[in-house]
Amino acid sequence: MGKKIIVGITGASGVIYAQRLLHYLEESSEVEIVNLVITSAGATVIREELELKLSGVRESDAELLLGRATSKLKHFPVKDIGASIASGSYPVDAMVIIPCSVNTLGILAAGIVRDLVHRAADVTLKENRKLIVVPRETPLNRIHIENMLRLQQAGAIIIPAMPAFYHHPKTILDLVDHFVFRVMDHLGVTHSEDTAWQGRS
Numbered sequence: 001m002g003k004k005i006i007v008g009i010t011g012a013s014g015v016i017y018a019q020r021l022l023h024y025l026e027e028s029s030e031v032e033i034v035n036l037v038i039t040s041a042g043a044t045v046i047r048e049e050l051e052l053k054l055s056g057v058r059e060s061d062a063e064l065l066l067g068r069a070t071s072k073l074k075h076f077p078v079k080d081i082g083a084s085i086a087s088g089s090y091p092v093d094a095m096v097i098i099p100c101s102v103n104t105l106g107i108l109a110a111g112i113v114r115d116l117v118h119r120a121a122d123v124t125l126k127e128n129r130k131l132i133v134v135p136r137e138t139p140l141n142r143i144h145i146e147n148m149l150r151l152q153q154a155g156a157i158i159i160p161a162m163p164a165f166y167h168h169p170k171t172i173l174d175l176v177d178h179f180v181f182r183v184m185d186h187l188g189v190t191h192s193e194d195t196a197w198q199g200r201s
């Protein structure tokens with residue numbers, strides 16, 4: 001059995017990270033199912049940054065985002081609080097919120113559930129499963145930083161959307177993909193690139 005992963009996209013800048021992650025998860029033979037949830041603000045940012053005509057609620061949004069047909073990606077409307085992924089009884093290996101707005105970060109840190117992204121993340125934590133949160137905001141205020149600490153102490157892995165430059169990226173996609181591969185390292189999904197810094201002597 002392959003991995004079952006939940007991907008949440010919220011209304012922070014950098015939705016291209018999510019798009020590239022979905023591309024690589026779709027391609028991976030280690031991944032069986034990707035359950036996708038997009039907040040309403042997430043859909044707005046996708047329309048803005050990726051110039052896609054995404055509804056935010058249609059099942060076909062997954063294919064629009066991926067740019068091709070898929071049987072692996074399943075898109076759940078964010079208000080569908082009765083979806084399978086809202087229950088701890090549904091087996092999931094990991095969830096990643098990429099990018100994560102400071103709004104969603106704060107809601108999760110407060111233990112509040114208003115939509116399916118919050119519920120699935122809350123369930124992931126309570127079931128002691130891997131939750132990866134990719135916050136994107138700058139500068140950060142004290143509340144943002146405290147919320148990150150709180151979530152990390154509750155078991156989440158915080159991977160701020162901070163791309164690296166030590167691999168000499170030539171294009172924006174090089175920059176994005178290297179970051180996405182670091183997220184995949186934490187998801188436990190194999191990828192093609194060796195992201196480990198080999199040292200310089």
Ligand SMILES: Cc1cc2nc3c(=O)[nH]c(=O)nc-3n(C[C@H](O)[C@H](O)[C@H](O)COP(=O)(O)O)c2cc1C
Nearest residue numbers: 010011012013039041042048101102103104136137
């Ligand atoms: C184009 C655009 C870019 C945004 N970028 C960010 C961002 O980088 N980080 C952030 O926390 N919020 C950002 N926001 C604001 C969030 O979308 C807003 O706070 C929203 O309520 C988040 O809702 P959600 O957490 O349900 O997705 C952005 C909004 C827009 C329209």
